[in-house]
Amino acid sequence: MENTCIISPNPLLKIAEIQGRGRALVSTQPLKPGQIILKDTPLLLYPATPLTKNNAFCSNCYKLILQSPIPCPRCNFSLFCTSNCQSLALSSSHTPWVCQSLTRFRDNLYNNINISSVIPQVGSGEVRMYTDLTPTLSLDQQIQVFFLISAYNLSVINPSSFRVLLSLQGDPSFVSENDVVLLHSVVSTICPSTNLGEFGFSKELTAALLAKDKVNAFGLMEPYDKDRERGVRAYGIYPVASFFNHDCLPNACRFEYVDIDVSNGSNNTDMIVRVIHDVPEGREICLSYFPVNFKYSERQQRLKEDYGFTCNCDRCVVEANWSDQEDDDAMDNEGEEIEEDEDEAMEEDVDVDDEVIGNGEVEERDQDFPHAYFFIRYMCNQENCGGTLAPLPPSDASTSTVMECNVCGHLSKSDEL
Numbered sequence: 001m002e003n004t005c006i007i008s009p010n011p012l013l014k015i016a017e018i019q020g021r022g023r024a025l026v027s028t029q030p031l032k033p034g035q036i037i038l039k040d041t042p043l044l045l046y047p048a049t050p051l052t053k054n055n056a057f058c059s060n061c062y063k064l065i066l067q068s069p070i071p072c073p074r075c076n077f078s079l080f081c082t083s084n085c086q087s088l089a090l091s092s093s094h095t096p097w098v099c100q101s102l103t104r105f106r107d108n109l110y111n112n113i114n115i116s117s118v119i120p121q122v123g124s125g126e127v128r129m130y131t132d133l134t135p136t137l138s139l140d141q142q143i144q145v146f147f148l149i150s151a152y153n154l155s156v157i158n159p160s161s162f163r164v165l166l167s168l169q170g171d172p173s174f175v176s177e178n179d180v181v182l183l184h185s186v187v188s189t190i191c192p193s194t195n196l197g198e199f200g201f202s203k204e205l206t207a208a209l210l211a212k213d214k215v216n217a218f219g220l221m222e223p224y225d226k227d228r229e230r231g232v233r234a235y236g237i238y239p240v241a242s243f244f245n246h247d248c249l250p251n252a253c254r255f256e257y258v259d260i261d262v263s264n265g266s267n268n269t270d271m272i273v274r275v276i277h278d279v280p281e282g283r284e285i286c287l288s289y290f291p292v293n294f295k296y297s298e299r300q301q302r303l304k305e306d307y308g309f310t311c312n313c314d315r316c317v318v319e320a321n322w323s324d325q326e327d328d329d330a331m332d333n334e335g336e337e338i339e340e341d342e343d344e345a346m347e348e349d350v351d352v353d354d355e356v357i358g359n360g361e362v363e364e365r366d367q368d369f370p371h372a373y374f375f376i377r378y379m380c381n382q383e384n385c386g387g388t389l390a391p392l393p394p395s396d397a398s399t400s401t402v403m404e405c406n407v408c409g410h411l412s413k414s415d416e417l
Contacts (some may be wrong), residue, residue: 012037013285015243023169024284025243033376033399034391037252038273042236043161044154045093046146048219049233050139051077051106058082060089061268062220062234063259066343074099077106092157093150097192101149104190109137141183144210147217147235151209155199162199164239170203170211173306180207215307216242220258220269224408226383233258234269241271246307247286248299248315251279252386253406254287274390278380291386291407292379296320315371353408377414378403382409 011028012035018024019226031037045062049055057064058081069079070086078094080086137145174376183204188194194201198326218241219232241254255272279285290302296319303311380387387407391414392400401414 010038010240011122013240013293018121018284021245023243023283024245025240025298027279027285028282029281031275032394032397033277034393035275036272036393037275037285038240038271038274039266040238040241040271041236041267042269042271043165044147044150045220045234045236046150047234048141048231050142051109055079058085059094060085061258063268067202072099075103078102093153095153095157097156098149098153100192101187101190102146105145105149105186108190109142111144137186141179142181143215145186145190146182147213148183148206148209149191151213152191152196152201154188156197159198165212166208168212168242169217169235170208170213170215170307171308172207172211173262175207175210175214180210183210213237218254218271218333220256221407223259224385226385226408230407236269236271238271241273243271243282244285244287246289246303246311248288248292248311248313249371250286250288250292250388251276251283252285252287254392254407255321255390255404274393276388276390283382288388292374292388293386296322318371380410382408382410 012031013025015023016026018026027037047055047059054077058069059078060080063081065079065081067081069081070083072078072080072090072094074084074096078089078099080089101215130138151165153160154165180203184203187206188201189267191201199205213235216237217235218238220236222231222233222236224230244252252275253271255274256269257272260268273285273287275285289307290299294302296316299316300310303309378389380389382405385405385408387405387410389403389405389412392402392404392411394400403412403414404410
């Protein structure tokens, strides 16, 4: 490991260059199970649902609106949960420029005019402006328009935060040129002015922003419901959390409490990251970019398509040798196998925590499923959850025996697992 420190986001972490992995977050001291290592506030937030949908959450803090909503005074589709949220948004994330841009975008979507035949082609030497937008824009493309509006707005209202956004990782060549041309044309058409101060407005800057969004955005998730797939309510760019690399057996996990009232100066959209188990000084801290119960082929496909890399973590090295049937069987029967392995561990008086080392590495007691102990201790067993368990934050230097799921919020005693 090459520990070239770039910045120190807090006393517990530093950003370092690691050969073959790029910039990463590394522990500066031994960390205890459940210890909060990061509270990160987003640089910007933007919705994950189309403007044509009547949303039931606040356009500023993204909480569910439980009382009569307070509308934006200029448009009728941006709603707020309190007058304080409305006031904050009107001076930051929902400025008149943003409001007019979103209104034009929504109006054009409702025009229901298909202009797919005039989508500009790469290499044509021009970027044609749209007088109407096509409703055949995919949801992903609509969300990217929301992001670009939010990002360009940030460049005006908070230039220093915009510089931080531009400093994050993200290669413009990883973004389709056709998407860049299309989305830049859309934004240039719907925005009331492209005179945006020192950073300007250009296709090159749009490409750079889209690249930052692609590999750094985190989803603010809908509450867990065992009877339906969990959706994304909004996306956010978190300046420090964006440096967490992925591991399929992570040693930390993120918690979000969007619909919960918070105090102590925190925001409900802050990301809270807690350590799962003991982590020594100098160890890289990793999150899983998706539920840990994804099988090998699903994980590799997601990482390649969304982040542009192939994972070679210890777990993937083992599971790469499994057949598709073995992969399915491991995930389908994990509860059964875990119970058997746990019984064996108890009979042998083995401390399960001692089996997990590094970024979820497991001593190879079983070459076929060496990471079984991670699933015993750290994967939630609630129906259709797939969340990761971490102890509650330690108090008085004592590790909590209560485990919290980062998806469904279920609390369980560690000796019940």
